[in-house]
Amino acid sequence: MLKKIAGLAAFFILITAGCSKDDICSQDTPTTPLLIITFNDINNPTQRKTVPGLTVRATINNQNVVNASSTDSIAIPLPTGADITEYRFIRSTNSEPVSDFYTFTYVREDVYVNRACAFKTTYTNLTAAGDGTADWIFRVEVNNQTIEDETQAHLTFFH
Amino acid sequence: MRHKHTLLFFISLFFVTAFAQSQEEVATDTLSKKTKYGLRIGADISKPLRSLLEDDYTGFEVVADFRLTEKFYAAAEVGNEQKDFFEPNLNATTSGSYAKIGVDLNAHNNWLGLNNAIFGGLRYGFSSFKQELLAYSIYTNNTVFPPSVRIEPREFNGLTAHWVELVLGVKTEVLNNLYLSINVQLKRKLSESELDNFDNIFIPGFNSTNDFSEFGAGYGYSISYLIPLFQK
Numbered sequence: 290m291l292k293k294i295a296g297l298a299a300f301f302i303l304i305t306a307g308c309s310k311d312d313i314c315s316q317d318t319p320t321t322p323l324l325i326i327t328f329n330d331i332n333n334p335t336q337r338k339t340v341p342g343l344t345v346r347a348t349i350n351n352q353n354v355v356n357a358s359s360t361d362s363i364a365i366p367l368p369t370g371a372d373i374t375e376y377r378f379i380r381s382t383n384s385e386p387v388s389d390f391y392t393f394t395y396v397r398e399d400v401y402v403n404r405a406c407a408f409k410t411t412y413t414n415l416t417a418a419g420d421g422t423a424d425w426i427f428r429v430e431v432n433n434q435t436i437e438d439e440t441q442a443h444l445t446f447f448h
Numbered sequence: 449m450r451h452k453h454t455l456l457f458f459i460s461l462f463f464v465t466a467f468a469q470s471q472e473e474v475a476t477d478t479l480s481k482k483t484k485y486g487l488r489i490g491a492d493i494s495k496p497l498r499s500l501l502e503d504d505y506t507g508f509e510v511v512a513d514f515r516l517t518e519k520f521y522a523a524a525e526v527g528n529e530q531k532d533f534f535e536p537n538l539n540a541t542t543s544g545s546y547a548k549i550g551v552d553l554n555a556h557n558n559w560l561g562l563n564n565a566i567f568g569g570l571r572y573g574f575s576s577f578k579q580e581l582l583a584y585s586i587y588t589n590n591t592v593f594p595p596s597v598r599i600e601p602r603e604f605n606g607l608t609a610h611w612v613e614l615v616l617g618v619k620t621e622v623l624n625n626l627y628l629s630i631n632v633q634l635k636r637k638l639s640e641s642e643l644d645n646f647d648n649i650f651i652p653g654f655n656s657t658n659d660f661s662e663f664g665a666g667y668g669y670s671i672s673y674l675i676p677l678f679q680k
Contacts, residue, residue: 368596
């Protein structure tokens, strides 16, 4: 009886000392949200319109976040360490590629998730400003100034 | 003369057996009926040991129990713990004191003269502690922008937590009045202080909290001395 209980105690200590579900940040856990942008038709503003050969490049380090894909919606990251960021949106049709620069500003806030994922950043007061050339993006509309999740579009570009 | 001797023999035989019998009765009485009652006081030796072996932990615990009836004991533990949580993306430290109070029920029928126990117990636990968030990083799936690490210490003072726990264990009298005891504890949180934009990573006495449930676990290995007060 005593031996059985001692064995049970040893087993219990082992399982409690081992690693738990808490140690790894699950991919399903919502962490820092991406900025969701949809592309609509300038002539028919309620209709989505696919951008041919869209490339999106972060100006700060020339890294592509979207690489030559034909799509009508994208999700791009915002920095967790700066209140302003600029992206270059490049459309490549058969002719010469055309590009527009857009600058996003926002207010960042760090929100605790759990011990495995630590914190995430959410963004409020989102604004988007073009470079004024309107080479292919003619108008921008902020649908949602607060970026807390990825359930709906935060921005719409009309082209 | 002859009759007299026969009679004497039988009379003395009767008295000898009667005397022997009465002696035997006295002997069984003292051995079987009386057991020791008193205050048993000691310390959890696993906690100082962990303090030596683990860099991120220091703690101690004083344990005591008092025998109430044949099977029931009033029991209490008081302790202090500090635990660091130094993971790559989160650095925090918790420190504070706790007290647990409850009863133990000995389910073991001892042989004559032995004072061991296989016991189950219930405790109410209370902790008063503070927690410091030292540094953290922002979790993100993107690799375009450099990762952010914030070193902005924040201190959360005056935190409390309450819980109940189930204890299972054994106690053995290794020397006269000196006991070794090992136990395991299953805890269920009742309430805890809510933190502004953070969480209680560790609660002294309760141990590590869990993001997904209110349960916790622990163990103890204590050495204690019985101060015998009376026999019953």
